[in-house]
Amino acid sequence: MSSELPRRSTRSAQSAQSALAAQSARIAHIGIAVRDLEEALRLYHEALGLPLHGRETVESDRVTVAFLDAGDTEVELLQATDPESPVARFIEKRGEGVHHIALEVDDVEESLKNLSGRGYRLIDEEPRIGAGGVRVAFVHPRSTGGVLIELCERGEDGRP
Numbered sequence: 001m002s003s004e005l006p007r008r009s010t011r012s013a014q015s016a017q018s019a020l021a022a023q024s025a026r027i028a029h030i031g032i033a034v035r036d037l038e039e040a041l042r043l044y045h046e047a048l049g050l051p052l053h054g055r056e057t058v059e060s061d062r063v064t065v066a067f068l069d070a071g072d073t074e075v076e077l078l079q080a081t082d083p084e085s086p087v088a089r090f091i092e093k094r095g096e097g098v099h100h101i102a103l104e105v106d107d108v109e110e111s112l113k114n115l116s117g118r119g120y121r122l123i124d125e126e127p128r129i130g131a132g133g134v135r136v137a138f139v140h141p142r143s144t145g146g147v148l149i150e151l152c153e154r155g156e157d158g159r160p
């Protein structure tokens with residue numbers, strides 16, 4: 001387990017601070033794994049009143065997602081379309097709940113290089129196209145203290 005932890009020197013900690021300062025840090029969305037999208041929308045959209053602004057099926061991830069506005073960020077509800085998909089396996093193992101946190105970065109490719117150079121384990125070595133047609137990549141939760149982090153690049157309309 002400890003072999004997977006990134007080694008950090010004082011110098012890399014300092015450059016990490018400056019790298020963060022140079023980048024806009026915003027939680028683009030919080031991904032929540034749900035068994036039933038309609039039931040989840042009754043909570044987040046109907047009962048809590050978050051505006052629903054998008055729904056799509058992402059074939060590569062075998063999920064149907066719904067995006068809801070939540071102030072400066074969003075809630076992404078994910079329902080698996082295949083019992084063998086990562087979201088289905090997540091729910092099977094851990095139950096419904098918070099699945100990932102998406103951080104908006106200026107350049108996904110650059111962030112991936114930076115993270116792997118520091119010893120963090122990546123799920124996606126290269127950016128790929130995720131929901132909303134933006135470039136995304138996931139960082140493995142085993143090297144991030146159990147949090148699945150999605151990096152996503154700002155869309156042309158200013159939102160991922």
Ligand code: ZN
Nearest residue numbers: 031076102150
């Ligand atoms: Zn996401």
